[in-house]
Amino acid sequence: MIRVLVADDQQIVRAGLAALLDAQDDIAVVAAVSNGRDAVDEARRLRPDVCLLDIRMPLMDGVEATRRLAGPQVADPLVVVVITTxxxxxxxxxxxxxxxxxxxxxxxxxDLLAQAVRAAAAGDALIDPSVTVRLLDRFASTAPPTPAAPLTDRELAVLRLVASGRTNAEIATDLHLGASTVKTHLAAIMAKTDTRNRVEVARWAFQAGLLAED
Known part of the structure; x- marks a missing residue:
């Protein structure tokens, strides 16, 4: 059972998200809170598999709550998925x-909400491709990054698919690879690009100009 904490300051949104998730056979909402401070406190106490956090909340916003739960300085970080307009x-x-x-x-x-929670819990975060492109457009003017070591052709193929929003299972199907092989390639990509998760991998790929159409 995937245990989820939901944090949103709007009661109708919070209740709706919790109801949608609780309706899934394999997901249980263990807490639903209205502000970032309570989200951090309850997440630390309950250690849910996924924290679904709104950005704009009173007392502590979602950014600070995310930093305290999943930031680089956190020794045992929790999984945070941001939900936003x-x-x-x-x-x-x-x-x-x-x-x-x-x-x-x-x-x-x-369906997408449940898929995202399941993917995040499995370490395979779902990213909406259209939203990813719009978000990563912020990096269009930044200098292209340089990997610590050259990426192989296969790693580049995996990298592009990760950045386009594919899950590990979809990448395995597209490239005719085993799931464990995809995970191995992804681990190598993260090591070479100094990234920690799929979102950072997508950002790196965008900055490197690897998402342009051929």
Whole structure:
């Protein structure tokens, strides 16, 4: 059973998210809170498999809550997925930089919501490709990164698919690889690019110009 904490300051949204997730056979909402401070306290106490956090909340916003739960300085980080109305929220990148593994739009349907929670719990965060491109557009003017070691052709293929929003299972199917092989390639990519998760991998690929159409 995947244990989830939901944090959103809007009661109707919070209740709706919790109801959608609780309706899944393999997901249980263990806490639903209305602010970032309670989210951090309850997450530390309950150690859920996934924390689904809104960005804009009272007492402590989602960015700071994410940093305290999943930031680089956290010895035993929790899995955080940001949920937001992306078009009007300018703090999404800050949350990702603070350690969030992935993100969803608040208008995501129940199937996508459940898929995202399952993927995050499995270490295989689901990222909406269209949203990813819009978010990563922020990095268009930054200098291209240099990997610590050259990526192999296979690693580049995996990298592009990760950045386009594919899960490990989908990548395995697309490239005719075993699931364990995909994980091995992804681990090598993260080591060479100094990234910690799939969101950072996608950002690195965008900065390197690897998402341009052939």
């Amino acid at each position: 992306f078009d009007s929220d300018e703090h999404v990148y800050a949350a990702l930089a603070a350690g969030a593994r992935g993100f969803l739009l608040k208008d995501a349907g129940p």
